[in-house]
Amino acid sequence: MNGSDEVREYPDWRVLVVGGASGMGKTGVARTLARRYGVPVVEVDDIVEALLAVTLPEHLPAVHFWRTHPEAARQAPESVVERQIAVAEALAPAIEAVVANHVGTDTPVVLEGDYVLPGLVRPGGPVRAVFLHEDDEEQVTANYLHREPEAGPQRHRARVSVLYGRWLAEQARTAAVPVVSPRPWENLADRVRSATDVRARARSES
Template identity: 50%
Template sequence: MAAGRVSAVDPPVVTLICGASGVGKTSVARPLAMRWGVPLAEADDVVTALLALTTPQSHPVLHRSAMGRPPEEIVAHLLAVSAALAPGFRAVVADHVTFRQRVVMEGDWLTPDLVAGIDGAGAVVIGEPDEDRIAANYLRREPDAGPQPERARVSVLHGAALAAAARAAGVPVVPAWPFDTALDRVERAIFQAA
């Protein structure tokens, strides 16, 4: 049993649900938080607050847009923004662990290395390498936007980078498909990694 855990079946104090856009992070994180009886925190809310509190001059990487660039450049930008946000997210994770405030946090900007060296924190990356499935997810949640194959391509490339980072950090990668069993598979992976 890991230090700080009440029992071997308790979830980590902080659980990060990482993954690229459109892979189903929210569809897993929300019911997981409900199942565990803990709050759900959205990383995107933190980023929205930071964008309101900073300027392009003070934090250019946060305010720069990569829209219209080739997919590989967009992914490089996403990873650069995640790296710029990492100290803040690590501080949030450490604070929750210090004060034993359980939370499930999800978002595109979270990377698996954020929990490295923090006892009581865990992470999982949800991966989906199928561009068509991701495009279908986008169409389901944003029907007015129409098909988004380019965005799905970016998501697949971003997901591959997150999966590589997860393997390097010893964090499990769980396939998003089949979607109807993703919640149970993610929960099992989190407990096995603890």
């Protein structure tokens, strides 16, 4: 049964996190799940933009880094990944505040973005998460080419994405957060739901 055929179900979580590196399909599956559950989507990119608008680089240098050092995106992939991790760690308090607000006000939401870290999740609690990871650089390159054909093959960006994704996947597994392959795309939403929905897992195990 696909998402359009299912009866809308009230989630057994308050925040569903869809994390992972860029180019993994997070936005698409987050929107699909949001429609399925009848809840809004919060994009971490919007949190970043809000912080950039109300702070100066000296207040949050890591969050402002890509704007103050645009040339750094062309550095070796390993160096770019280190910067991405630093940004994610700097953003963690703001993301945690958004999550706590939705839990405290009992307003379910799907939260998606590159900079979400697995550490804010407690398995089985009101905050659930899944991290998407594609380890094939050629596939990630193809994903970018499909999404942004005018940019041509973005191989450096795909390499960065895979390396950062590996780091996130390792952190997720350490925190007992499920890591899911984006492919096959056709049933990704169902696989994410099964990985994060306690009731779905109970039904599948019965």
